[in-house]
Amino acid sequence: MKIDIPNKESFELKNIVFDYNGTIAIDGKIIDGVSKNIDELSNLFDFYVITADTYGSVENELKNTNCKVITISKDKQDEKKLQFIKKLNPKTVLSVGNGRNDKLMLKESIIGISILQDEGLCTQTLLSSDILVNSIFDVFGFLKDKNRLIATLRN
Template structure:
């Protein structure tokens, strides 16, 4: 559980972090070592789920041995399936992290959304739907490992 109390009285109590994979955690399907380390640290605090269409077909291998739940979407599934996953996880306690068009709906469902603007880029509608935009997965994971960063960013 991760609790964040903001000076204006708003509070967040996160139990789950839901990540997109390609363009969010991985570049060209490959997961950097620093991201792997961050996911391990984060899994000590929250349930960590990765939900992906697995464009490159290697997400399972790249995430093998990490304490994360992997959901690979079937062909034709996408935005609605991601949002449904967030809802089923208890959306009020979910932080969603993504970058693509198919992440916008899960952003709307989650209590907090973080958009990654990295090598793959990010969908403008998804950026506009996000609560926070960061330059890479390490920064997104860092927000959750150091919740004072969230407080500083979200204060009014």
Template sequence: MIKIKIPAGQELTLEHLVLDYNGTLAVDGHLKPHVREKLNFLAQDLTIHIITADTFGICAAECEGIPCTLQLLDNSCPGGPQKENFIQTLGPSKVVAVGNGANDRQMLASAALGIAVLGDEGTCAKCLIDADVMVRNILDALDLLIHPKRLVATLRQ
């Protein structure tokens, strides 16, 4: 669990980290460098969930060795509502969500803390409206959770 007190704001008590895979953690299906190490470190404090349509079919192999649950989306249905429903099952007040695509918007908006990532594949502009924070890349997003006082500086009122 990670607790973050935001001055003149709320206290976040985060238990779950929900991450989009392609475009957020990975490029062209392959995990970005150094992501594995940071996720393994964060797994000491958060339950990690990776949610994906697994476009390239290699997500499970790429995430081997990361203590996480892998949530596969039903490709016959829109991904946005599926991701939001998953957040709801965990209890949104305990979730930090990280994503970059149009199908991440609802997930970012419903989580206690939504982080939009501007990665190699870009970011859906509407994600910026639904996120609480935007960062340059996934490593910056994970570092916000490893060093939560950075979030205090960004989110204080």
């Protein structure tokens, strides 16, 4: 998806990277409707879920969802998430997260979205993001209608 934001550099959005817990899942359980939205948009974007899998449930919860699960170890999660974004090319990535371990990937991505849902939001992560939303479905709204994204980010 090509994004042209007035008075900013144009870019091609190709990769969507989600944190798992607090972002697309609450207490290890996928939020109803998330898999359906990912599947509907998977012909436009490559979806990734990067997580240390605190509850050990990510593989089972996403087994029938058109996304790639990236499981990382529990140490230095922020740096591992950042390195993953860099491998994808940050200028093609929209990332979404809520935890302190998400702040570096949100800052590095062309668009970083912090999310405030049931599990809360680290203020450092908020300050590293471009956009704050209160639901994962707001993110899907941006992906379905790029004009929402443009309206939020324009000068």
